[in-house]
Amino acid sequence: MNGDELMGLLERARTGEAEALTALCARYYPKVLKYMRYRVAADLAEDLTSEVFVRVLKNLGEQRGSFPAWLFRIAERVVVDHRRAAGAKKRTVMKTMTDQHEHQAEAKTDVAETVAAKIDLEQAIGELSDDQRQLVTLKFIEGLGNDDVSAIMDRSPGAIRVLQFRALSALRDLLTRKEVGYGT
Amino acid sequence: MEREQPLDACLDRVRGGQTIDDALAEHAADGEALRPLLDIATRLESLPDPNVSLAGLMNTLGRLGSQTLATSRAEPAPPKVRWFSRPVWTRAAAIVLVMFLIGWGTVNASANAMPGDFLYPVKLFTERARFFLTLNTEDQAELRIVFSSRRLREAVAQQQRTGEVDPQLLKDMLEEARLAVLTAPELPERGRQLLVSRAAYLTDYQYDALGRFADDGGSQSQIVEQYRDMCRDRSRWMRQMLGPVNGSSRGSTTEHPDRHGDWNSWRNRCPTW
Numbered sequence: 001m002n003g004d005e006l007m008g009l010l011e012r013a014r015t016g017e018a019e020a021l022t023a024l025c026a027r028y029y030p031k032v033l034k035y036m037r038y039r040v041a042a043d044l045a046e047d048l049t050s051e052v053f054v055r056v057l058k059n060l061g062e063q064r065g066s067f068p069a070w071l072f073r074i075a076e077r078v079v080v081d082h083r084r085a086a087g088a089k090k091r092t093v094m095k096t097m098t099d100q101h102e103h104q105a106e107a108k109t110d111v112a113e114t115v116a117a118k119i120d121l122e123q124a125i126g127e128l129s130d131d132q133r134q135l136v137t138l139k140f141i142e143g144l145g146n147d148d149v150s151a152i153m154d155r156s157p158g159a160i161r162v163l164q165f166r167a168l169s170a171l172r173d174l175l176t177r178k179e180v181g182y183g184t
Numbered sequence: 185m186e187r188e189q190p191l192d193a194c195l196d197r198v199r200g201g202q203t204i205d206d207a208l209a210e211h212a213a214d215g216e217a218l219r220p221l222l223d224i225a226t227r228l229e230s231l232p233d234p235n236v237s238l239a240g241l242m243n244t245l246g247r248l249g250s251q252t253l254a255t256s257r258a259e260p261a262p263p264k265v266r267w268f269s270r271p272v273w274t275r276a277a278a279i280v281l282v283m284f285l286i287g288w289g290t291v292n293a294s295a296n297a298m299p300g301d302f303l304y305p306v307k308l309f310t311e312r313a314r315f316f317l318t319l320n321t322e323d324q325a326e327l328r329i330v331f332s333s334r335r336l337r338e339a340v341a342q343q344q345r346t347g348e349v350d351p352q353l354l355k356d357m358l359e360e361a362r363l364a365v366l367t368a369p370e371l372p373e374r375g376r377q378l379l380v381s382r383a384a385y386l387t388d389y390q391y392d393a394l395g396r397f398a399d400d401g402g403s404q405s406q407i408v409e410q411y412r413d414m415c416r417d418r419s420r421w422m423r424q425m426l427g428p429v430n431g432s433s434r435g436s437t438t439e440h441p442d443r444h445g446d447w448n449s450w451r452n453r454c455p456t457w
Contacts, residue, residue: 026313034233045234118232165191168191
């Protein structure tokens with residue numbers, strides 16, 4: 001979907017057109033779900049994704065500028081509100097995803113090495129600091145540009161570059177430690 | 185020297201399609217330090233998408249419907265607001281909510297809904313949801329072909345019911361078929377031939393159906409003729425990339441010189457309004 005198509009869809013959705021709202025939801029649901037999978041425990045991801053779209057509907061009239069940036073700001077606010085309500089400082093993520101991959105690894109030994117590498121990477125993401133994990137999710141897993149990431153995280157582009165460097169360096173160190181741990 | 189800026193520049197280049205080696209060429213001094221970071225970034229970008237459950241999506245649509253209903257109740261309403269005077273979205277959202285609550289029976293019931301029917305918006309919802317949950321380009325093209333066939337069937341049913349044909353349905357019918365065929369260059373050879381072949385036969389069938397609409401002489405006959413001309417032009421265009429077709433009424437029966445030509449340049453020649 002190009003920028004013009006998205007603008008048209010948003011215009012129609014703001015007027016309450018049912019098909020446009022549904023299309024918008026269907027288009028962005030997988031992206032928000034993916035974001036949630038890396039921000040909260042896997043069993044909460046669907047519920048919180050749902051909550052994001054309820055808030056989108058409530059506030060769509062006030063949306064300006066980049067829609068993905070606005071959407072993921074709402075998603076992050078939902079994460080923060082959930083943590084506050086749950087009294088949890090941090091939730092370790094991706095247990096379910098890891099279980100799923102472990103299951104796949106047992107079932108398909110020929111791809112076990114690749115799956116194991118993904119598990120390591122996902123576990124390493126879970127061990128990053130909260131802001132590093134948010135940046136990694138937005139920039140590399142969601143594929144957003146620096147401008148959108150900067151707007152969502154409310155930091156300058158320079159600060160985003162620094163955080164990006166630190167996040168990738170931390171991942172490198174975590175993955176190296178895992179490899180050493182495996183004796184490779 | 186700070187490495188944040190060179191890393192960011194290299195990431196942009198890799199995202200733009202360069203290899204890690206090419207991206208690092210201008211930063212040879214930092215190459216050793218940056219390479220593992222670029223490698224990790226690439227691995228992050230190739231992590232698999234989560235499985236999206238249709239139930240999860242429908243739950244969300246149901247909540248949106250519920251939210252819309254709650255909002256419309258909170259707004260000062262004129263006295264004796266009746267269900268049928270509510271906005272289309274409110275009604276449709278409520279339908280989705282009910283649909284979720286009572287299960288898939290409603291989805292199935294809506295499958296045969298026609299324009300103007302109560303469940304027609306549900307049918308469109310379901311189609312869109314299905315389309316957006318389909319990640320494979322070939323399957324998406326297949327769905328568009330199905331949608332195009334449905335729009336024709338709906339146009340026929342409506343014409344039989346009211347004596348008039350809805351030009352918007354015909355336009356949607358042509359657009360779905362066009363969008364399906366435009367994906368052909370992205371498919372493997374066998375898949376693209378099959379797709380274009382199916383779309384060409386569908387377009388021929390639509391051409392015939394539009395001929396019957398035009399013969400009935402409704403008030404929209406001029407527009408129907410225009411759409412019919414478009415069907416004819418597109419059928420010829422599609423058959424440029426197919427083999428000889430025996431007995432085709434409108435397609436070329438001889439091998440077109442562009443048969444082995446470039447699919448992308450063929451795509452750019454799609455007849456448009």
